[in-house]
Amino acid sequence: MLGDGALYGVLAEYDTPGELIEAARKVRDAGYTEFDCFSPFPVHGIDEAMGIKRTILPLLIFGGGFAGLLGGILLQWWTNAYNWPWNIAGKPEWSIPANVPIAFETTILLSVLTAFFGMWMLNKLPQVWHPFFRLERFGRVTDDAFLLGIEARDRRFDSVATTQLLKDAGAIAVENCHLDPDPASRTMPGWITAFIVSSTAFALIPFAIAAKARNSHSSEPHIHVFPDMDFQPKYKADAASDLFPDGRANRGQLAETVARGSLNADDTFYRGIEGGKWTEGFPKQLEISEQLVRRGQIRYNIYCAPCHGYDGRGSGPVPQRVAAGGGAWDARNLVQAGGPVVKMPNGQLFNTISNGYNTMMGYAHQIPPADRWAIVLYTRALQRSQNAAVDDVPQEELGRMPMPQMQTPAAPAGAGSAAPAAPTGSAPAAPATPAPAPAAGSAAQPENK
Amino acid sequence: MATEPVIYEPGKAREAFRAVTRDVAWVAEAPKPHKAWLGALGVSMLMLAIGVYSIFVLLTTGIGVWGNSNTVGWAWDITNFVWWIGIGHAGTLISAVLYLTRQSWRVSINRAAEAMTIFAVMCAGLFPLLHTGRPWFAWWMLPHPNDMDMWPQFRSPLMWDVFAVSTYMTTSILFWYMGLVPDLATFRDRCAARGEKLKAIIYGALSLGWRGSARNWHRYERAYLILAGLATPLVFSVHSVVSFDFATSQLPGWHTTIFPPYFVAGAIFSGFAMVLTLLLPLRHLFNLKHIIKEEHIEAMCKILLATGMMVGLAYATEFFIAWYSGNLYEKFAFVNRAFGPFWWAYFAMVSCNVLIPQAFWFKMVRRNVVLIFILCIFVNIGMWFERFVIIATSLARSFLPATWSYFTPTIYDIGLFIGTLGLFGTLFLLFFRYVPVIAMSEVKGAMPEAHAGGPSKGGHH
Incomplete structure (x- = not known):
């Protein structure tokens, strides 16, 4: 089998590592370059x-590591600070300390990949064949053998002289190595090449599909590989269902039934009606107090003020925004002296809050009845305060007010003659509140700020 | 450690090298596997099957099958993650840090320790993956262009974890494989010499055509040194990042700056205990006592003693800071740890991690393999409890007493943990039988005979 092809080189065996070193030095001194030790x-x-030169591998690894560092920083900056800036708890969008760990890991990762693949690349491995593998002796190099091979292509190579040189260097054996006569044995087997090429091509297909999808438009719905988050097994409102005869997922209220806690039999409290008419007073279960006025103020400021304004004059932030946009719309002025809202019975005001009026929606689903009554009470106080005269202020409070600006507090409301009429307009509040003026006044004060 | 000049006798050095090859290759070449090996593999695969079933139930039903609740949202899953990844660290430490510090005794155990690292990281990786609830969306954690126009949030320690653990896994595999190549070439040549063609082709493909060329060795050693240099900061960064998952939160008991060094010391501690737990029986079973020597085991016991005391110091420091800070919540968290509803876990942790390793002060103990094996089992248990104590007790008693709760594992928690033990055991036993279990080329290079024959080069190592 051996000796079939051309001479590839000679292989000498030495007994110990030390002898191999000595032999290598002699071969090098003799001027050989195409030789290797095993x-x-x-x-x-x-x-x-x-005389092996130091490898450039460390330089490559440094380059790889630097690319990893740069890439890690760039990746984080581009994704989190530039392409889609993320506000995390008000922290700066780009702050190096939080990005150090990942930049560090990418540095290490790319250095390691460069070290690993760079080493094999520089070593020209993997290599599926080598002429020395044809020698039985070479099989022991991974066990206990110390070998030195000189290739025939070295310009100093001479079959006899080279063999003699190796023997003089202390070789325990020297043998010739010939190439396999079949050139096919010196190349990668065809099926391996085919496998590598085809698997690489297959591996690229998903990326090609993704790239195509990103650069084209489609009206088709998504492909749902894992549909569990997109299509959840549940019924939404007004969906169809086979489960019930009427084919609806919603179960309506059964006839002649009332849901637990939803009887709402008290007409005055729940609907503002007393004896078939709008109630003028307040439901008896409510204790009229400063506390309730304050509660009403809070609810009013949340639900009513956006349109009606903190002062009830109907120009809150929403109308202001309309005006800023070039439109003209005001909400109802709730406090206009002698206006419809001032004249409205308490029950009707309650009903308006509950069910809405014109374009105003009802708030029954958002504000519980007791709070709606609190808003009614606060609205009354607001009407009183917005139309108050100096006479309405108690004597002891009067001294604490900045008088020069107070000549006509009701002046902005329009007609000065309306001022005295205001208290009578909201008469229903009066019987329930023994001293409404101070209560209303103090309740209205905070919102003036 | 200076190498003694070796008296040169023809064939003597080669005889020594041959003996190493023979003894290591024997583990893989014995025609019939050892009965104990078969038994252990059977048990491991049974445990693995339990784990596979637990995962099946988990995926088809949901995270609710675990004992996790709104209060204790991280429990066994994260405990096991931190425990496994900590175990992995000893492998890197042995292969990289001890390499850089020229501790030549590492060559007898580094291959097995690195394999342990890879298998432990595989087990560790399972937990956060399954913990997400929908592991098939795990790729969302990797930055990729998508139709939601969303990128990962890189300022989150959980994202750091993704990068740290996957970098660690990649590095460990490449480092391990690179070290394996020359030894796989040994197996290839032995199979070829015996005429086992199929095996020779498989080992041949895996060994990439390695032929022990000095020019290749030159670059190989460079790469190995640099990889060791890269793996060293990496191993410290990985467990530091894992500890950031806790330390960057606001929770008393987690929110401490001591965590990174504390976690790294614990990782080394648990990892060395696991190395010993694995190697002591296998060394006995496969007649490797003359390669994995008593001195090597003793050195590892000393590392266990040192790291165990570091961990003990960390426990004490935590308590001191809790008192010294004057922070009500911090104080409560630590008093609760020791005397709260999980007192038994804390007690197990301190006795296994701090008290029991004190036995390693005595040479008598460090030379008694049976005793070492038992003590190492205790350390493994203790380190698991450490992770559990940190995670569960802190969560179960956080700021709001109304949310306080207790954690009880379900059978699926337990099943998955058993499953990872089975996965680890199965992989390790297969590795032991089919892969060069000891780095032959490194052992040979560290032998005094490696310097035989030339002009005396004593002292060079």
């Missing part, structure tokens, strides 16, 4: 003896 472990000192 050993089961890295023999220290042989690099120098053979």
